[in-house]
Amino acid sequence: MKKLHIKTYGCQMNVYDSDRMQDLMENVGYETIDTPEGADMVIINTCHIREKASEKLFSDLGRIRPHKNKKEEDGGQMIVAVAGCVAQAEGEEIFKRSKVVDIIVGPESYQTLPDLVGKAIRDKKKQINLDFVPDNKFDVFRELASNVGDAGSSYLGGSSRRVSATKGVQKSSDFVTVQEGCDKFCTFCVVPYTRGAEYSREVSKIVDDAKRLVDQGVSEIYFLGQNVNAYHGLDVNGEPASLAKLIEEVAKIDAVKRIRYTTSHPRDMSDDLLAAHRDIEKLMPFLHLPIQSGSNSVLKGMNRKHTRQDYFKIIEKLRAARPDMGLSSDFIVGFPGETDRDFEDTMDLVRKIGFTQCYSFKYSPRPGTPAADAKIQVEESVKDARLAELQKLLTEQQIEFNKKAEGQVMPVLFEREAPKSGRSSPSPLEGEGGVRGKIQLWGKSPWLQSVIVDVESEEEAKKYFGKIADVKVLKSRPSSLVGEIFE
Ligand code: SAM
Ligand code: SF4
Numbered sequence: 001m002k003k004l005h006i007k008t009y010g011c012q013m014n015v016y017d018s019d020r021m022q023d024l025m026e027n028v029g030y031e032t033i034d035t036p037e038g039a040d041m042v043i044i045n046t047c048h049i050r051e052k053a054s055e056k057l058f059s060d061l062g063r064i065r066p067h068k069n070k071k072e073e074d075g076g077q078m079i080v081a082v083a084g085c086v087a088q089a090e091g092e093e094i095f096k097r098s099k100v101v102d103i104i105v106g107p108e109s110y111q112t113l114p115d116l117v118g119k120a121i122r123d124k125k126k127q128i129n130l131d132f133v134p135d136n137k138f139d140v141f142r143e144l145a146s147n148v149g150d151a152g153s154s155y156l157g158g159s160s161r162r163v164s165a166t167k168g169v170q171k172s173s174d175f176v177t178v179q180e181g182c183d184k185f186c187t188f189c190v191v192p193y194t195r196g197a198e199y200s201r202e203v204s205k206i207v208d209d210a211k212r213l214v215d216q217g218v219s220e221i222y223f224l225g226q227n228v229n230a231y232h233g234l235d236v237n238g239e240p241a242s243l244a245k246l247i248e249e250v251a252k253i254d255a256v257k258r259i260r261y262t263t264s265h266p267r268d269m270s271d272d273l274l275a276a277h278r279d280i281e282k283l284m285p286f287l288h289l290p291i292q293s294g295s296n297s298v299l300k301g302m303n304r305k306h307t308r309q310d311y312f313k314i315i316e317k318l319r320a321a322r323p324d325m326g327l328s329s330d331f332i333v334g335f336p337g338e339t340d341r342d343f344e345d346t347m348d349l350v351r352k353i354g355f356t357q358c359y360s361f362k363y364s365p366r367p368g369t370p371a372a373d374a375k376i377q378v379e380e381s382v383k384d385a386r387l388a389e390l391q392k393l394l395t396e397q398q399i400e401f402n403k404k405a406e407g408q409v410m411p412v413l414f415e416r417e418a419p420k421s422g423r424s425s426p427s428p429l430e431g432e433g434g435v436r437g438k439i440q441l442w443g444k445s446p447w448l449q450s451v452i453v454d455v456e457s458e459e460e461a462k463k464y465f466g467k468i469a470d471v472k473v474l475k476s477r478p479s480s481l482v483g484e485i486f487e
Pocket of ligand 1: 011049188189190191226227263264265290291292330331332361362363364365366
């Protein structure tokens with residue numbers, strides 16, 4: 001079998017895309033390995049959101065060069081493909097800067113990868129495909145899935161590769177992409193340029209995917225989209241359906257026990273979606289709803305088209321619909337022109353809302369986006385100080401939220417055993433009733449907290465894989481809870 005190595009940067013969407021590329025290549029006879037050494041193909045799936053994305057790519061390519069040379073010296077051939085958002089943004093430039101690269105493929109055209117590899121090998125010519133054809137992409141995966149029956153379910157979700165890597169242990173939660181792209185053009189963001197216009201898949205296709213995944217033992221369906229609550233896929237009558245409607249349809253599948261969605265935009269928090277949080281029990285009480293800044297003038301500069309007051313109103317409605325709602329957000333500090341006063345508005349908003357876990361970033365200019373050309377860029381040292389202050393507050397809130405769970409009994413969806421490294425280290429329960437050498441189960445609370453529980457044996461652990469069981473929380477940590485099965 002030929003050997004494939006994939007390196008993935010960035011968001012959940014990229015992880016999902018890498019899994020799909022892996023599926024495609026495995027379908028044509030490749031198996032995945034953990035290192036580029038000896039590989040017949042290397043894919044670097046890039047992310048353009050983070051700072052110095054292209055520098056990172058070229059240093060990775062520099063590190064791959066000796067492996068490619070060695071492969072050739074040994075009489076073989078290594079195909080190197082650059083995928084993802086940097087590929088889309090930089091295109092042919094990548095060929096000019098690195099001789100190592102054979103294929104450049106964008107996030108909306110990677111379904112053509114086996115074809116491109118075939119041509120690169122046969123014609124000994126570099127290949128590039130940066131088309132935007134999302135519909136075609138999903139159809140290719142559906143066809144693969146139906147051709148190979150049950151084993152093909154992985155083409156629709158991210159699980160099966162990791163399932164086999166963990167001794168046949170079933171994953172219990174999986175992603176289904178429902179929407180891609182974005183038309184919102186926030187002034188700091190590259191997504192509308194690299195992922196293209198908003199596109200929503202049909203309701204029936206998503207319901208089919210969810211059914212296929214639950215047939216494999218998945219019980220939590222996680223809808224994925226760059227702007228997931230802008231979802232407007234067609235229903236069976238050919239009418240656009242909202243995300244709330246889609247949730248309602250998938251919730252009808254008995255074996256689906258939990259539903260989540262990410263990432264949302266405040267502008268698209270429609271009343272029916274708020275009502276879904278009240279009415280659909282399977283919809284988990286946790287929402288990642290990025291606001292980016294608490295200052296209206298910064299929000300205006302970002303072209304977010306919502307105010308801090310709008311955000312407060314949404315949160316008020318959400319909490320009225322579901323009082324136990326856990327909230328998460330993304331923040332950018334040091335956006336061009338952000339003053340101390342603007343930053344204080346962000347701190348004030350965080351204090352008033354109270355988040356359970358968040359992501360926060362220093363603004364970093366992305367070439368080609370309007371904010372990158374702004375005259376008043378904020379000093380790096382100021383960004384550092386603001387980020388540290390914000391993260392301190394967010395961490396305090398997360399610790400406080402986790403602390404509140406102590407003594408509570410909550411339903412936990414168990415996923416798999418805790419990572420091996422975790423198992424060889426002392427039990428998290430040690431000193432609190434736990435014993436070294438026990439098996440650790442890892443699961444998720446309704447609020448997306450990691451929950452770790454000790455059980456006696458592998459046999460007992462297996463009883464819980466993929467199941468929801470009540471857990472009494474004994475202790476909280478900054479980013480996880482430790483508990484015991486409560487019967
Ligand atoms: N669609 C989502 C939304 O509207 O909030 C976010 C998608 S974006 C892929 C993920 C996060 O990366 C953003 O919420 C933002 O906080 C961060 N981000 C994007 N561009 C950035 C930039 N130029 N500098 C710093 N952070 C950035
Ligand atoms: Fe980027 Fe804004 Fe679209 Fe989110 S809504 S993907 S931040 S342009």
